[in-house]
Amino acid sequence: MLAMADRRVKDEVNIIGIGHVELLVSDLDRAQELYVDLFGFILTERTDQALYLRNVEDRCHHTLKLRQAGKGGVGSIAFRVSCDQDLERLQRRFTELGLPTRWVAAGEEAGQGRALKVQDPLGLPVQYFASMDSVEWALQKYHTHRGAVPMRLDHVNALVPDADAGARWWMDELGFRCSEYTESDPPESRRWASWLYRKPTVHDIAIMTGNGPSLHHAGFTVKDEMAVIRLCDNLASAGYADAIERGPARHGISNAFFVYVRDFDGNRVEFYTSDYLTIDPDFKPIRWALDNPRRQTLWGPPPPRRWYEESMAVESINGDAMIEMHQPVMRATPNYLLD
Amino acid sequence: MLAMADRRVKDEVNIIGIGHVELLVSDLDRAQELYVDLFGFILTERTDQALYLRNVEDRCHHTLKLRQAGKGGVGSIAFRVSCDQDLERLQRRFTELGLPTRWVAAGEEAGQGRALKVQDPLGLPVQYFASMDSVEWALQKYHTHRGAVPMRLDHVNALVPDADAGARWWMDELGFRCSEYTESDPPESRRWASWLYRKPTVHDIAIMTGNGPSLHHAGFTVKDEMAVIRLCDNLASAGYADAIERGPARHGISNAFFVYVRDFDGNRVEFYTSDYLTIDPDFKPIRWALDNPRRQTLWGPPPPRRWYEESMAVESINGDAMIEMHQPVMRATPNYLLD
Amino acid sequence: MLAMADRRVKDEVNIIGIGHVELLVSDLDRAQELYVDLFGFILTERTDQALYLRNVEDRCHHTLKLRQAGKGGVGSIAFRVSCDQDLERLQRRFTELGLPTRWVAAGEEAGQGRALKVQDPLGLPVQYFASMDSVEWALQKYHTHRGAVPMRLDHVNALVPDADAGARWWMDELGFRCSEYTESDPPESRRWASWLYRKPTVHDIAIMTGNGPSLHHAGFTVKDEMAVIRLCDNLASAGYADAIERGPARHGISNAFFVYVRDFDGNRVEFYTSDYLTIDPDFKPIRWALDNPRRQTLWGPPPPRRWYEESMAVESINGDAMIEMHQPVMRATPNYLLD
């Protein structure tokens, strides 16, 4: 982790929130069947190399990109900033900090203006962009809605060996605020995981302790609990019952009703609903003790071990390799897993 | 109305419940778009002359037939009996009563065994059948469900000039039981409408006072209130907002949450949910005073005048003419209509 | 199992369906808090010895009796017959068959007319009754509804060592029909479990292979999936998250969306929705292969081992002892349990 200077990104750049995420898939046809026909994402554009997908609330070109690759994984996570000047400021600042960056030309990612990629201090491939093409809004095209009818990209959840330091980078340097966190008991009081936001929901990114850098999942908002139930029904009748890894159940943290689904490459997607807005300035971050079973599961069966132990490798910003993962500095595997 | 003999149909024939209904439509292509793509009925078979549709709980060939005709209306309402002998008994009995009957050969209506048609004392074209082809069950094929996902045909609602006498025929002669009724005040105490059942739900047929013989609507059960809301959303976004005639709202009678939709020929279909089972033998029919606004509308806006005044003409059992309608013998138009 | 004579109960007695069930509880105050305040049953009457509860669709005095006892268990399961003469016929027939019976005087069970108890050939304490006091209907008293808002008692699920023979008794002697069943592969083709009904739903009683005679659970219908979700939310926030034993998830058999809850005495109650009506006479019983994982779980996590292995002891009809359980004659424990 880098030492931080007096001047910070957050003092000069306005990060609006999570923008899109790129997952790697081995078969675009199968991916289209699963993500479009069953999950219900809207296909904006298909190229030789990728599916560009959006949600029914989105007016932008895409919030999910599925890129043809040899196997599953994560190409990048992207955050939107206010303006093009913010990108310049980010580039200067990251360079000062000695972080590798790369400019992504306008259109290199379909529908997107010029963007900046950085391998951040946690090892995550993060992309910043300020503009994206507008496309038709499907919110009121109800008769075209399918599957879980995903509304918007809500968050990504990253695993890193030192999540306490990792969360401090996102908060202190980038200006993210914390809504909830899990922490070991005093006197150690070390943060095991932090839910961080720029847009006023519970999170744009969660930083959790684990093998990393890696991504645990990308989370998409659905309208209500019944959208989750219907998704499970649809997956089961279409032969994908085993793709349901965990849930439906309710998290204590974020109050979300959720289901986690793994695609055929092991990529993990969460369909998520009923969290809350974080617009109230009196809002104090909620602390959950690490041994409180209600944090993970307000109610519901214990998660399977693979939900805890498996995550998606992330790519280098040059696209030439997957970043090597390391063991966490802190251990907190619950003793109530389902093997 | 005919005088009734000592021996009754109900003593020798077991009517199981409503079986199917035939509506007349002017355009099978448009009907398929509306009934299959938007309402969500399942197309079992399409012939030159008709669409044969079923619901997701149905294992039988069809519960809704849409027949090509010059304009809207009702071809027949069909009830299922236990066995072929029941059909013979019905034919003998109806002949004794002087009612016109006609045998419908097996297969004359696709998928159906031999059936008997009768123009009943109320003037309604009623068909009785004992067997129908079985087809694939779609209940657990969730990923194929569409629109309102109709579960089953629940009931028809008929208008006749003398609904008090009409209901007595269905109860005394055919063995239907009454779940709820509306009645004028004593000393007259005349039934304005009766909800009658053989299967243990609130009704297989309602007999209401009005211009008739005619059919006010055919009612299909949907899973829950959200199926009704989603149907309205879908209709609106597909350009059919004006097809929604009344609702969503809740009836006092039957406790149903409902919406009434008119097709392009004026045929009226109700999507209906949250009534109750009538299996409890202690069940006493529920009386609603005619001037109780909660009977029609437990809550919700007043119905439009056309909902009260318009109904579907019914065909003669020979198919050669529509039956002439007559004015009701009793008047009870509410004073709170929406013009 | 008794040999069966030519004349059968089903030829002379009309069993309408499941009527009520009596569970034994160690603490009526705690039971009231759980069953009334949280589950949402309606308290019709409380005596020194029992809570008499009903559901929002019920017009009868009770469908669930919780009786003060030293520990959990089942006092009886009760079925309703058409008339008092049916009780006489049952008494004669059971006596011929050598089964122990006992008359229960009117009012001995609050609100109930004269009833007959029999220890049936499976060892189950079954009560037959023909009449019960009517009480206020709460279906349209929406503002008083609480918790899961149970609509009606749907079924009981019994375990017996020989479920193949047990189901034959209920079908051949008592006239129950089978909606679905699980069966071992040919050539053995032995029924492992049968879902049997008199009222036209999937079941009034299921007879499953297991340690018995015992009751696995009593199942109550709730309105929709959200009633199940809300119940889980309520239980969790009231400190009862651990009472949720299995679910929410969907069974393949019966198509039910369910949750199983254990009370503080280990009694197991299922809240259950979205099964289907069995009114269609063409309905063929659905066969599920014993090794089809979709039968138990169309989707959802594997059930915990205790859900498979634990059940409620049943009482003798004289109330003087719990009936001894025996091991099943057939073994079919799934290999995907959650320990």
Add this chain to the structure above:
Amino acid sequence: MLAMADRRVKDEVNIIGIGHVELLVSDLDRAQELYVDLFGFILTERTDQALYLRNVEDRCHHTLKLRQAGKGGVGSIAFRVSCDQDLERLQRRFTELGLPTRWVAAGEEAGQGRALKVQDPLGLPVQYFASMDSVEWALQKYHTHRGAVPMRLDHVNALVPDADAGARWWMDELGFRCSEYTESDPPESRRWASWLYRKPTVHDIAIMTGNGPSLHHAGFTVKDEMAVIRLCDNLASAGYADAIERGPARHGISNAFFVYVRDFDGNRVEFYTSDYLTIDPDFKPIRWALDNPRRQTLWGPPPPRRWYEESMAVESINGDAMIEMHQPVMRATPNYLLD
């Protein structure tokens, strides 16, 4: 309307969003029965003069105040700012603009820090505050939730004679952004109504053309469409069916599923769900033509005339009188009202 200077409130003050609203009621006991027991607001504090209510997502003392008064009306609408210095800046700026202001001492409104009231150029009594006591969060206390379970105060909807100029004040001076608007046709192109936001939802305040200054309604977010349906069921069974003025139905504008309820003093409250987040910077305000029937009603019955013609008078900031209303400068009553 005042001329606007070069410097604007929006350049120096950060308005976070709608904070609370004060309605006048004639009977606190009846108000508690309706708002707490049936609507489901949480009572934080009751004084001799007022009920202080909050929603399940709120951690602040109140978002709805019901103040004892002779009849219905609106005491104030309150917006939250970032810090106390913002209040000073607002006071200076409003004084420069010649607007009447009044300091509200900390605690004068229970639970609230020092606040500033201003009678704004539209005549509305607007309060600004920067701090409020924190109280217990009820979001995860599911078993205590009641009625419609309101989640948060979403918006107020104000009527003024010149809504085009009024919306410009809120946007140009105060920094509100526009999400959707209705406009007359070119060449006039005059805005009839504007939906304006600071928090990233569709609106914190809508400014509509009508008799004013007045408030048409205060809108509270509920979780989903079923919360609206359940509220209607509860109101009907508790004898308040006639309090439902309009809906449930769906607006085109904002995509909200809604119901409008009038209390016994005529105060109008909207329960509202399924609008969308306005976090996307590419978001262009949505224009609705004034004669598009889908703007008011994506689907649903026409609104009753009183919904269009009646609104709540607003109080002067000194509390000594209700502000006189004036006729709108523009007429656009739809021709499809329900009389």
